[in-house]
Amino acid sequence: MEEMETAVMPECLISFVDSGTVESHRYFLARRTLLEMLRDRGFPIPDDDLAISLPAFRARFGDNPKPEDLRISTTIPSNPPKKITELLVNITKHVLKPRHVLLAAEEKEKLIAKYNVEDIQLPRMLKSDAVARYYGFEKGQVVKVTYNGELTGHHETYRCIV
Structure with missing residues (x-):
């Protein structure tokens, strides 16, 4: 052999x-x-x-x-x-994950006044969401979510952490 x-x-x-x-x-x-x-x-x-x-x-x-x-x-x-x-x-680096930015208290107040709503009327993001856990977001905070996609285009939305 x-x-x-x-x-x-x-x-x-x-x-x-x-x-x-x-x-x-x-x-x-x-x-x-x-x-x-x-x-x-x-x-x-x-x-x-x-x-x-x-x-x-x-x-x-x-x-x-x-x-x-x-x-x-x-x-x-x-x-x-x-x-x-x-x-x-690191889930925040995934190509399909939109960018999440926490609003300062003043920015949150301007947003609420601009749309004449209460923060609880904004779309919600659970505190247990993977991105919320990653950044350590707390209840009551508002996050600006920026999307950049071929199908959705560029747009921003806001989420209130619950």
């Missing part, structure tokens, strides 16, 4: 092969999304922390990271989701 020769991968392709564990890759993605979420909520997150590569993450935390080593020290104004799988993808 002839011995099978092992295939040698060309040098140019080696950089595309992930030789680490799936667990370390999942922790890397979850940590990056969490840092992006904190920055989007107004927390000062250094660019170096967001720009860390997967190999650098593994060099720092190992191939089997311990969750206690991944702690980020900051005060979070709302309860973060408990499922780590929600942190694997």
Whole structure:
């Protein structure tokens, strides 16, 4: 029986092969999304922390990271989701997700006065909505949602968090 020769991968392709564990890759993605979420909520997150590569993450935390080593020290104004799988993808970066911007109190009052309505009469967004949880929106706040699509065109709408 002839011995099978092992295939040698060309040098140019080696950089595309992930030789680490799936667990370390999942922790890397979850940590990056969490840092992006904190920055989007107004927390000062250094660019170096967001720009860390997967190999650098593994060099720092190992191939089997311990969750206690991944702690980020900051005060979070709302309860973060408990499922780590929600942190694997930053939902605000999806191409089909419209842009959500929280209105300041003055902007909310101008909107209410302009349309002569109460905030409860605006279309609603549940506080449990994925985007509301991501940004930490609270009940009573108003969010401007901007759509840019081929079918819908450019338009804005407002949602009251309930």
